[in-house]
Amino acid sequence: MRNRLFSLVFVIVMIFSISLTGCGSNNGNNNAAATDKPEATTEAVATNAADTATAEPAAGSDISGKITFLTNRTDMIGKEYDEYVKRFNEKYPNITVEFEASQTDYNQQAKVRMASGELPDVMFIPTIPNSDLPKYFASLDDLGLNDQITFKDFKSFDGKLYGITSGNSTSGIVYNKKAFADAGITEVPKTWDEFLAACEKLKTNGVVPLASNFKDKWPLNDWVYAVPRVIEGKADFPNEKLTSETPFTMDNGYGKALGLLRELNEKGYLEKDINSTNWEQSKKDIASGKFAMYFLGNWVINQVIGAGTTADNVGFFPLPYDNSGTPVAPLSPDFFYAVSKDSKNVEAAKAFVKWMIEDSGYEDFAGFISPLKGKESKLAQLKEFQATGVVLQEGTPDDAKVTEIGNKAQLDLPAVVQEFVLAKDPQSVFDKWNKAWAKAKKDLGY
Template structure:
């Protein structure tokens, strides 16, 4: 009798196990084939996840200070961003600080004093210093991979995310070109100079350099040299050079192009008294014909009065070979202070800026997130020229270290080069500073 009870028990357990297995198989089949049962289950999970996300958002609070170089957005677009952000995070206060001076230098001063804002842009420091000041950002929940991820990473951790990406080229007023009789876009340097001359003869300042402000010269010395060399690692190869600045390499050639424009009177009448905000209006209304800047400036020109259809964008023809190349680069990199008192709130705002703000379209950037298409029609026009976009590479920490010790400021060197009676003497001066710094550091 005992044996019979055991047999019945075993039989019952086998039937129960078989039923469980069949039920599991049925559930798996429904989910993979997309039946209503599977979809409803996924919808239920998504609903739970959204509810959890809202609960998390509602719990976050605190004040986040963002030091920004976009002073033109304060009281305007930034106000709209805060309003929209607070719909999701009602208890987080966002405060904007305007950088009225050299942003890079301002951040370095605040690093030294230990008074960093919660959110900022990373200055030109070695990546090995990133953990000293900034919090890792690997835990941000983003919908896609970030671009140029290696640029601000150290020891396997991500510390900076690009605000957007840009390529450099000639942003121009189409009506100014047409009125000057320029019927085709220049494809060689000689054709470019001829276009400049036509603009000048028609009473238009050919190219706005904003020479005095220094930072707008960045494309001439950071981007163009490697494009001229057709070598994306050219800036890092300075590590193996005792004299990295010469007339016949990318640096000398790029600065010589700028000097030629100045000598021919194709820049502002007084290059030492330019005004950035006014220059945008002058390009918009056709008093100035062109910029050599990144695509980010296009929407700024449109924003001060230009019709979008009247602003074009084409690659700078830097020589007479007919080859069309341009650099593709990240812009400023967002970072969060590791000492922020509201670290999670700062990360939440950064995530929102990347995912939901639409800043890249407003700023005229290529999205910092992979796979997102730009809404900027001028970029499509630019790419239709068949331009070869050359991605930049992260700066070698040793190159940064040498540059800092030698006090190499490339836009400032370009200013000196253009104004000097003897530009070769300028290159000699900075080659000497480079060689000394390299030797002192044991490289």
């Protein structure tokens, strides 16, 4: 499962794959993409720069110091991270990098460290208000990346940059190419009608068209965090709830997005029993062709391949939300790198963050889209996705007031999806949550 990070896409997003001990946003903005990462099992690992320094001075040899990076990617410690440091030390031979594994829920552990005043030199930013960023982190404006990075404003405050996304995710259809070919589908669908026709061919051929993992709830994030924004053509659409007493209607982004999933269920294009699905098994079923598709972030591509198929059997295309034939998809950030303002080696820490963004290749390993604007992915599936001419809609942070109202109303949007899809009268579901929203909004004085 995924470490709790979008939703928002957009789940954010992100959602952000990210995965998880549970599921959710890694940035506190419901936009983040998710990733599927194992629990921490490895203690802190150190790689000494002296072991890899060369006789000839490398660029950056005037920067020295020892830094620690607190990471949730425990699966990379002793493996990919060691290789990264070897390459990093070719440029910065006098910087020692240690990795500290997050032994519990990353977000919670990071907050504990912040409260104790014992921050590592480099870390991912947990869910805190942007107004608190200057209390803990150093400005990254001097890295010269401001004009090159996506989501520059997500972790900025008072005009200063404090966090840079480690990678981005989009949401789309991850599919088994052989299952498509066996069902007689020769081209990926470009409209909703074509998508439904493809689902019917798959169903007729004895294949479950779309694995929803409905019971687990978190795989539904994109339907309620990402799709409504795209349908409305407004990245900031979720924040419009702040000015409404009835934010959930059948004819706005929420109703239309949830209506798509409801239609798929009613036509028998989801699992036969959507209340008894299994996430880990579904990856194997997609890999084998028993199930044909996921609607999830691109982070799941490598997991499907790892579940028992070849990379050339897995494809990725934008979900056609309507019949316009113009593909649009959400873009959500993953965790954001930050440097502790109290680090004894701020310059070394910043050099490491910049190297991770520009040179490490982490985004390709993790199945992300690069945080640098216009940098083409090396992953075949993302190349296929981008070749459709898809327009990526860069997400925006949720307004703090919207989050506050939602919390007071006990509004669990993926749970609303579950209710909506299964309800005899979906309008009654919206009526219930509109009432809860309006009351919370009034109680808070908004």
